[in-house]
Amino acid sequence: MRRCASAWRARWLRCDGAAVSEWWTYTPADFLMFAPRIYWRLFETLNRQTWPAALLAPAAGVAWLLWVARDAARPGAGAARLAAVALALAWAAVALGFLLPLLAPIHWLAAYVAPAFGLQAALLVALAAFGGLQATASPRRRQAGLALLVYALLLHPLWPLLEGRPWTQAEAFGLAPDPTALATLGMLLLCRATTASGRVLGRVAWAVPLAWCALSAATLWTMGSAQGWALAAGALLALAAGSRRGL
Amino acid sequence: MNAAAPSRPGRRRFLALAAATLAAPVGAASAAPPLTRRIPSSGEALPIVGLGSWITFNVGQDAQARAQCVHVVRAFFAAGGRMIDSSPMYGSSQPTIGFALAQLGMPAALFSAEKVWTGDAARGPAQIEASRAYWGVPRFDLLQVHNLLAWEQQLPLLLQMKAAGRLRYVGITTSEGRRHAEIERVMRSQPIDFVQLSYNLLDREAEQRLLPLAQERGIAVIVNRPFREGALLRQLAKHPLPGWAAELDCRHWAQVALKFACSHPAVTCAIPATSQVAHLQQNMAAARGPLPDAALRQRMAREVAAL
Numbered sequence: 001m002r003r004c005a006s007a008w009r010a011r012w013l014r015c016d017g018a019a020v021s022e023w024w025t026y027t028p029a030d031f032l033m034f035a036p037r038i039y040w041r042l043f044e045t046l047n048r049q050t051w052p053a054a055l056l057a058p059a060a061g062v063a064w065l066l067w068v069a070r071d072a073a074r075p076g077a078g079a080a081r082l083a084a085v086a087l088a089l090a091w092a093a094v095a096l097g098f099l100l101p102l103l104a105p106i107h108w109l110a111a112y113v114a115p116a117f118g119l120q121a122a123l124l125v126a127l128a129a130f131g132g133l134q135a136t137a138s139p140r141r142r143q144a145g146l147a148l149l150v151y152a153l154l155l156h157p158l159w160p161l162l163e164g165r166p167w168t169q170a171e172a173f174g175l176a177p178d179p180t181a182l183a184t185l186g187m188l189l190l191c192r193a194t195t196a197s198g199r200v201l202g203r204v205a206w207a208v209p210l211a212w213c214a215l216s217a218a219t220l221w222t223m224g225s226a227q228g229w230a231l232a233a234g235a236l237l238a239l240a241a242g243s244r245r246g247l
Numbered sequence: 248m249n250a251a252a253p254s255r256p257g258r259r260r261f262l263a264l265a266a267a268t269l270a271a272p273v274g275a276a277s278a279a280p281p282l283t284r285r286i287p288s289s290g291e292a293l294p295i296v297g298l299g300s301w302i303t304f305n306v307g308q309d310a311q312a313r314a315q316c317v318h319v320v321r322a323f324f325a326a327g328g329r330m331i332d333s334s335p336m337y338g339s340s341q342p343t344i345g346f347a348l349a350q351l352g353m354p355a356a357l358f359s360a361e362k363v364w365t366g367d368a369a370r371g372p373a374q375i376e377a378s379r380a381y382w383g384v385p386r387f388d389l390l391q392v393h394n395l396l397a398w399e400q401q402l403p404l405l406l407q408m409k410a411a412g413r414l415r416y417v418g419i420t421t422s423e424g425r426r427h428a429e430i431e432r433v434m435r436s437q438p439i440d441f442v443q444l445s446y447n448l449l450d451r452e453a454e455q456r457l458l459p460l461a462q463e464r465g466i467a468v469i470v471n472r473p474f475r476e477g478a479l480l481r482q483l484a485k486h487p488l489p490g491w492a493a494e495l496d497c498r499h500w501a502q503v504a505l506k507f508a509c510s511h512p513a514v515t516c517a518i519p520a521t522s523q524v525a526h527l528q529q530n531m532a533a534a535r536g537p538l539p540d541a542a543l544r545q546r547m548a549r550e551v552a553a554l
Contacts, residue, residue: 029476030423033338034305035522041309105307105339 028222034106036223040160042102043169043176050097050175057174060086061153061183065146068135068190080133080191087184088124090174091117091208097175113212117177120184120208123201131198133191144241145189148234152183159227178216178231181209185238206242210235281327281534284515286416287465288440293358295509296534297330298323298527299471299520305338306522313346315522320347322524324354326531332443332469332518333382334362334393335374341381349383359384360441360469360518362393362420368400375408389441391418395426395433402437416440422471424452434460443469446514447479448507448551458513470517473508474501486554491543496536501526505533507547510540 047054064086068079095117103110127133136142156179157170173179185206193202213235220228283292298320306312320331333340341361348357361378363371379387390405392398398419408414418441421430427444434442434457442461446453450472461468474480483500497503501519508517519530539547 033302033336034307035302038306038309038312041312042307045309102307106305107338 028218032219032222033108036225038106039219039223040165040169042098042106043171044166046098046102046175047168047170047172054170054172054175057090058153058157058172058179061149061173065149065153077132077134080135081128083187083191084124084128084131084133087180087187088121088128090180091121091124091184093174094177094180095121098177109215113215116208116211120205123205123208124184127193127198127201127205130195131191131201132194133198134194136190136192138192141189141241144237145186148182148186148189148238151230151234152179152186156182156230159225159230163225163227177212178227181212181216182231182234182238184209185213185235185242189238189242206238210239279535281531282509282538284467284509286440286467286515288416288467293467293516294327294329294534295514295516296328296505296530297332297358297360297469297516297518298328299518300331300333300340300344301337301471301520302476303520303522304333304340304343306343307339312522313343315524316343317347317350318524319522319527320344321351322527323531324351324356326528327356327534328531329356329358330360330389330469330516330518331357332360332471333378335364335378336362336393341378345381345383353383357384358388360389360391360418361387362391363401363405364393364396365401366397368397368404371397371401371404386413386415388414389416389418390414391420391441391443393420395419395421395429398433402433402439406438416467418442418467418469420444420469420471424450427452427457431456431460434464434466439466441467441469441515443471443518445472446470446508446511447473447475448504448548449475449479451548454511458511462513467515468511468513470508470514473504473517473519479504483551483554489550491539491546494537495539495543497533499529501529502533503547505530506538507544509533510538510544 064079064083068083095114099110099114099117104114136145153173157172159171160167160169171179173183188202188205188209191202193199213231217228217232217235220231281294281296283294285292303319304316306316323331331344333344335341348354359382361375361382363375363378365371365374375387375390379385390408392401392405402417402419405414405417409417417439419430419433419437419439420443421427422443422445424445430442430444433439442457444453444457446458446468447470458468460466480500483504488497488500488503492498492503495503495506497506505517505519508514521527521530
């Protein structure tokens with residue numbers, strides 16, 4: 001961690017505090033420090049180490065989705081609170097199970113992203129506790145939120161097959177960061193906070209998932225994976241659907 | 248480039264070996280030893296092709312990829328290679344190199360080239376020690392200030408280490424053509440042994456000032472990005488090899504690119520990175536056979552730029 005901290009400072013700052021010189025000559029490719037095959041194999045390792053969580057976590061998400069869908073006529077606070085707590089656990093699990101042990105050794109940025117994931121987990125717990133969460137009454141938010149959740153839980157894991165990689169490299173919600181971020185954006189669209197503190201927390205809770213989507217999409221584009229477009233589209237859909245009226 | 252109708256100049260006219268001396272490095276297993284160049288400050292001979300580790304050796308704990316890296320390093324030494332270059336910036340590359348060296352019993356031929364890369368001057372010694380522990384070597388042969396980061400603070404430290412016998416050579420690095428003016432200032436004012444810079448068939452800015460200055464000042468030159476991180480080879484792969492490639496004993500574009508970079512009289516060695524044994528062997532083959540002379544070098548650059 002200390003090594004990474006030094007690396008971070010060195011990467012972005014010179015000792016005199018001036019910004020890194022000739023910054024305009026850098027492209028995203030200059031920051032890609034690992035081969036794509038190594039990155040994809042991280043998920044293979046993750047799935048193997050946590051098996052059968054790669055099946056159980058998305059299955060739990062789908063069960064929640066079915067519960068919400070059945071309860072659509074009379075939105076309940078229980079489902080919203082449960083989702084926030086489950087997502088908090090997911091963000092913590094991604095930080096502790098993927099970012100720090102697997103990604104950080106090949107990408108120094110991961111060590112700095114992991115605390116942000118922890119913060120997101122804390123925000124979601126606070127939102128569940130103090131937000132007075134209810135399901136949204138907005139059809140637009142509900143449709144976009146459901147679409148994002150369906151993609152994150154069921155479709156996103158299919159990308160390895162689309163790109164000719166082994167299915168064992170599937171990225172599952174609750175284990176891998178991309179589907180977890182998109183599922184969180186979906187949940188934030190489906191829920192609304194009814195307390196003043198909840199509305200503030202709800203707005204802040206968009207920051208980390210959106211920032212991760214931007215970072216990961218840039219990484220995926222640099223690696224030549226079309227998966228980055230799906231991630232960017234999901235984040236933009238969430239922004240568009242949630243922009244008129246926040247949590 | 249028209250590969251079907253290149254002129255075929257006489258081999259004696261275009262091919263020069265004068266700049267390269269032949270020496271057999273320790274551990275060489277190939278039939279012919281690789282071409283070498285001498286480090287101006289010491290006269291020590293180094294094979295003209297070394298091994299970089301950016302991206303390719305950053306494999307984390309991936310056991311399969313680590314094993315592949317061991318194969319690459321083994322093939323490197325078997326082909327007579329010596330210089331392996333890394334940096335604290337390269338993620339897990341340092342532990343991977345250390346793992347490979349340990350697996351191979353720390354080959355005696357190793358010329359270890361590392362970097363110090365921190366803006367915090369006080370962190371320099373600890374970072375160097377951490378790097379040394381990753382490699383598992385008693386000391387580094389060469390330490391370079393990576394991308395000139397805090398060079399005013401780090402260079403005195405490295406020179407002090409050299410004076411104390413804890414280091415053999417001192418250098419500085421840049422890449423992708425950045426900060427050449429500052430590199431030039433350091434080359435003119437500091438007693439460095441090595442400079443590392445980007446130089447290839449398309450990126451030739453170093454020819455203007457830095458390479459002549461290195462010759463004038465007796466500074467060894469390490470060439471990074473000889474393939475533009477593979478982009479150059481991907482671009483060239485769409486075209487057939489020109490006729491003159493055969494006269495250089497080149498069977499792949501990688502060998503053409505390496506022979507171009509290494510044949511500049513100021514260049515000591517190039518450090519292509521790879522994670523594949525087949526590519527490593529192609530690269531090391533470029534350290535054998537004839538090198539192009541000045542006229543052919545010009546033609547190579549001109550024809551590749553026109554592709």
